[in-house]
Amino acid sequence: MIWNPWHGCHKISEGCRNCYVYRMDAKYEKDSSSVKRNKCFYDLIKRKRDGSYKIEKGETIYTCFTSDFLIEEADEWRSEAWDMIRERRDLHFIFITKRIDRFIECIPEDWNEGYDNVTVGCTCENQEMADYRLPIFKASPIKHRIIICEPLLGQIDLKGYSDNGIEMVIAGGESGENARICSYDWVLNLRKQCLDSNTGFYFKQTGARFIKDGKLYNIKRSLQHSQAKKANIDIENKNLPFDF
Numbered sequence: 001m002i003w004n005p006w007h008g009c010h011k012i013s014e015g016c017r018n019c020y021v022y023r024m025d026a027k028y029e030k031d032s033s034s035v036k037r038n039k040c041f042y043d044l045i046k047r048k049r050d051g052s053y054k055i056e057k058g059e060t061i062y063t064c065f066t067s068d069f070l071i072e073e074a075d076e077w078r079s080e081a082w083d084m085i086r087e088r089r090d091l092h093f094i095f096i097t098k099r100i101d102r103f104i105e106c107i108p109e110d111w112n113e114g115y116d117n118v119t120v121g122c123t124c125e126n127q128e129m130a131d132y133r134l135p136i137f138k139a140s141p142i143k144h145r146i147i148i149c150e151p152l153l154g155q156i157d158l159k160g161y162s163d164n165g166i167e168m169v170i171a172g173g174e175s176g177e178n179a180r181i182c183s184y185d186w187v188l189n190l191r192k193q194c195l196d197s198n199t200g201f202y203f204k205q206t207g208a209r210f211i212k213d214g215k216l217y218n219i220k221r222s223l224q225h226s227q228a229k230k231a232n233i234d235i236e237n238k239n240l241p242f243d244f
């Protein structure tokens with residue numbers, strides 16, 4: 001299930017240009033750049049009449065998918081969010097960030113080498129961001145980590161970083177009206193790096209403008225995930241601590 005404790009974000013790198021949060025909010029004339037705490041903030045610890053949690057144990061909680069968990073504006077709310085994540089050790093949390101350079105200043109005091117029930121995803125949409133973010137990611141104390149290459153904007157050499165305890169690399173093209181091109185060659189190149197380093201790989205979606213064998217395909221939103229699945233190039237990691 002999705003838990004969005006806060007909503008809104010500001011753009012910080014090329015991958016943000018056609019951010020889906022901005023696209024969704026634009027439909028309702030909402031200002032995406034203003035970060036607000038959501039009403040569902042305390043949902044994780046809500047209980048039923050019999051005293052058990054409303055959200056049952058074992059769920060994967062996709063956290064903060066309409067913001068960035070490490071965004072500055074949420075600094076005042078994050079310690080309470082960590083408290084709930086700590087309380088709900090029976091759930092597995094996954095958040096994806098473009099702000100891994102804020103990670104160390106955002107973790108709780110008892111984090112040590114990381115919580116077992118948290119997976120952190122570091123987004124690298126191009127080589128520049130891979131070169132900047134992956135060394136920081138590698139140096140950060142995290143128990144479960146994945147790399148997100150989405151929207152994939154060019155060929156990316158992970159330079160061996162897929163080898164360092166990375167449980168999965170996820171690749172995908174960009175969707176939306178102004179989507180930039182994604183090439184299948186870039187996807188296959190990432191996959192090869194994962195094969196070589198024994199890392200899981202998931203081709204999540206083609207995006208709206210996809211090049212394969214030199215031909216550009218405009219792919220409808222409803223087909224972008226299924227077309228990626230048809231490629232049948234995923235590499236399973238049976239030890240992943242969360243469900244897709």
Ligand code: SF4
Nearest residue numbers: 009010011016019067
């Ligand atoms: S970090 Fe994510 S949510 Fe924030 S603007 Fe960029 S793409 Fe959007």
